[in-house]
Amino acid sequence: MTHTPATIVGFRDSTTLFADPIALRARAAADGYLFFKQLLPKTDVQALRDVMLDIIAERGWLDSGSARDRARVDAEAVANLESWGGTGVDEAAYRALQTHQTFQQFQHHPRLISLYETLFGEAVLPHPRTIARMMIPCPSFRPTPMHQDYIHIQGTRDTWTCWLPVGDVPRALGGLTVLHGSHALGVLTVRAAEGAGNLETNLCDVDLPWIEHDYEMGDVLTFNSCLLHKSLPHQQPDTVRLSCDFRFQPASEDIEAKSLVPHMQVAGWDDIYRDWPETALKYYWLQRGTPLSPWDESLHWQKERICD
Numbered sequence: 001m002t003h004t005p006a007t008i009v010g011f012r013d014s015t016t017l018f019a020d021p022i023a024l025r026a027r028a029a030a031d032g033y034l035f036f037k038q039l040l041p042k043t044d045v046q047a048l049r050d051v052m053l054d055i056i057a058e059r060g061w062l063d064s065g066s067a068r069d070r071a072r073v074d075a076e077a078v079a080n081l082e083s084w085g086g087t088g089v090d091e092a093a094y095r096a097l098q099t100h101q102t103f104q105q106f107q108h109h110p111r112l113i114s115l116y117e118t119l120f121g122e123a124v125l126p127h128p129r130t131i132a133r134m135m136i137p138c139p140s141f142r143p144t145p146m147h148q149d150y151i152h153i154q155g156t157r158d159t160w161t162c163w164l165p166v167g168d169v170p171r172a173l174g175g176l177t178v179l180h181g182s183h184a185l186g187v188l189t190v191r192a193a194e195g196a197g198n199l200e201t202n203l204c205d206v207d208l209p210w211i212e213h214d215y216e217m218g219d220v221l222t223f224n225s226c227l228l229h230k231s232l233p234h235q236q237p238d239t240v241r242l243s244c245d246f247r248f249q250p251a252s253e254d255i256e257a258k259s260l261v262p263h264m265q266v267a268g269w270d271d272i273y274r275d276w277p278e279t280a281l282k283y284y285w286l287q288r289g290t291p292l293s294p295w296d297e298s299l300h301w302q303k304e305r306i307c308d
């Protein structure tokens, strides 16, 4: 008999545990994720949202009558849009965002760095490979399949993803849902799938609940690289969902070399930094001396899902 996992709506807020690192780490170890209500000032996230919306508007994809907080798209203008590598937009639009200083700098936000320093109890390495999703609903759009980030990131299993809603993301807009405690299942096998990452985890019956959430701009969800997650179906066919995936790890642990290059090599670091004023954030990871670990190709070998 197939077991249907339970669904819980609403994450437990871990904000009060900031003052108690031992309790914070215990919750992270038990649940595999942490949620912080309004960790980031709305004005800071709005500045990033404006950059993303400008890129979409400049291409004629935004409905000119749409309010900025709603971000409705022009259905005709996006009818032939191909989502490049699960980013939600084409390669040129993604490159425009990846080469924008506001986007690349965002993961160095002092409140994010402080969160991960508290979680790891040591210096933090934000992964240079930053990811954004400008999920424009169009015929080629596919939700993100259930997966573990470890398959794509490798390096230390102590890497944590920060999933940042760049605007309010109610469940109907297709935000991220996580399988509570699933990091304890270890690294699972995968099969080919549509949607970001193109790999879906093979999972048989587990008695763990999916947790969904109506995100508000300023909220932060973070989870261990072995935690199963996926996006919910995008049910607002005229509205774009904006979010970022930033990764953080203890600076003393291994990193895999692909995490040091821009996402999908959409640009080189020299292109990205071309117009930046002098700042220590350029090539910041070279100063950390983090050890490199090898890529394990066998994690991408695709397997049948076999359940008893």
Ligand SMILES: O=C(O)CCC(=O)C(=O)O
Residues within 6 Å of the ligand: 133, 143, 144, 149, 161, 163, 176, 196, 229, 230, 231, 243, 245
């Ligand atoms: O936002 C999404 O749809 C995908 C995000 C994700 O799966 C990730 O960060 O690993």
